[in-house]
Amino acid sequence: MQIFKFGGASIKDASGVKNLVSVLQKTGYNKTLVVVSAMGKTTNALELVIKNYFENKKALQSSLQEVKKYHNEILLDLFDHDNHPVFKTISTFFEELNTILKTNKSPDYNFVYDQVIGFGELISTAIISAYLNTVGIKNNWLDVREHIKTDSYYRRANVNWEATQSLIASTFDRSQLHITQGFLGSDANNFTTTLGREGSDYTAAIYAYCLNAERVTIWKDVPGVLNADPRYFENAQLLNNISYREAIELAFYGASVIHPKTLQPLQQKEIPLYVKSFLKPQGPGTQIGKNITLEPMVPCFIVKKNQVLISLSSLDFSYIVEDNISDIFNLLHLHKMKVEVIQNSAISFSVCIDNIYNKLEDLLQHLKAKFKVSCHENVSLYTIRHYNQSAIDQIESDKIVLLKQLTQETVQVVTK
Incomplete structure (x- = not known):
């Protein structure tokens, strides 16, 4: 088996879907599972739907109509006539979504x-599956929620590996081309859960682990893993080879190309990960694997x-001391803060956090009961692996x- 993962940028419109077909034709799709994200900026658009559900009925x-319109335009570009069965399939999904919004009782x-x-x-996967069948690439659409089981930690669910492995082993047909969703799972009550933003990479790794896949390829709009995000840094360089350990370090610090959880299951079974360009599918890309050193050896910016x-x-x-630090971390955990950097001295403690769940004000009130508190919002955290002075100055x-904060291989700087 090989696992392919396509992100939203690669399928943002009809031409992107057609390019996915081209990638499959050029690389081969025998015994392949294709994991697909939402199209384009759909996740952002649905986040607005959710915001309006709670704040602006x-x-x-x-806002829901905008999501429908966007996908309908893609459908009309891909299919010759609007009585194709896929139109009914997508309409049914939107009806189901509307029902959830109307009947939900949970606050x-x-x-x-x-x-x-x-x-x-x-x-997105229903559209792509239907289009592949239309152009003669027979495939099977899978609902990932029937395979990947998680706990009920909504928005950042933890995989139940035993249940997931059992379901995939008992139901997965390795002989076919399959299309499924990234990012999603389901809990014990069959409610949908998500694996965290950028979780589609993790989905690919979960399947790879459970299927003992030969390789995983993540298709991106960049030539491979770069030493810096080209949106923020000029002259970003392609990294040809990266070890699992180095890739895990980069992911831990927030490198956007690879989801932090993606690499551990691949490393356990020594399954190589390739990151390639969907615009140049036959390019070398980046290989991540066992016993390979970073090449070229350059500073990596996050x-x-x-x-x-x-x-x-x-x-x-x-x-x-320990008692105070224990109290601080307990409060950070209770308020679901993601800790990025900590630094402490005899009478001070600093922590850089990601306020994912918008619970900062509540956290600060609890901290002020025990400490003198200062807070800087909207700061930037820079991490440089394999730094030199020139990189720090930049x-x-x-x-x-x-x-x-500096260690032997890594420097982290919080700036305003």
């Missing part, structure tokens, strides 16, 4: 988010925007440095 239907934003957001992937830096000091100038130029 008057705008709910118009839990995260639960509602997961029930709504997954329709992007369900719709930036995370819209972070929060919280600095704490004791109210009575006493030491911040990051710090024309910025206010709020926190800086």
Whole structure:
């Protein structure tokens, strides 16, 4: 088996879907599972639907209509006549989505988010599966929620590996071409769950692990893994080879090309991961595997925007020791804050966090009960692997440095 994963940028319109067909034809699709994300910016559009559901009911239907219109235009571009069965399939998905919005009784934003957001992937894969069949590439559409089982930690669910392996082993036909959704799973009650943003890469790795796949290929709009995000850094370079360990380090610090959870299951079974361009599918791309060194050996830059830096000091100038630090981390955990960097001295403690669940104000109120607190919002966290002084100077130029931390291979800088 080989696993292909296509992201939203690669299938944002009809020409993107046709290019996916071209990639399959050029690379071969025998014994292949194709994992697909939502089309284009559909996830963002559905996030607006969810926001309107909770905050602006008057705008709910118009925001939902925009999602329908976008996909309908793609359908009309791909299929010769609007009585093709796929139109009914997509219409049924939107009816199901409407029913969820009308009948939901849960006030839990995260639960509602997961029930709504997954329709992007369900719709995109239904369109692609139908189009492949139309052009003569026979395939089987799979509902990933019937395979990947998780807990009920909505928006960042944890995989139940035993249940998932059992379901895939007992139901998966390796002889066919399959199309399925990234990002999604289901809990014990069969409610939809999601694996976190960019979780489609992780989906590919889960299937690869359970199927003992020969390789995983992630198709991107870049030539492979670059040493920096070209949106923020000039002269980004292609990394030809990366070890699992180095790739896991880059993913941990937030490299956007690879989801942080993707690499562990692949490393356990030594399944190589390739990152290639869907525009040049026969290009070399980047190989990630066992016992290969970073090539070329250059500084690798990662930036995370819209972070929060919280600095704490004791109210009575006493030491911040184990008991205090334990309290701090307990509060961070309770408020579902993702910790990016920590730094502490005798009487101070600083932490850079990602306020994913918008619980910052509540967290700060709890912290102020025990500590003197200062908070900087909308800061940027820069991480450089294999840094040199020139790389550090590039990051710090024309910025206010709020926190800086160096280890032998990595420097992290929080700037305003």
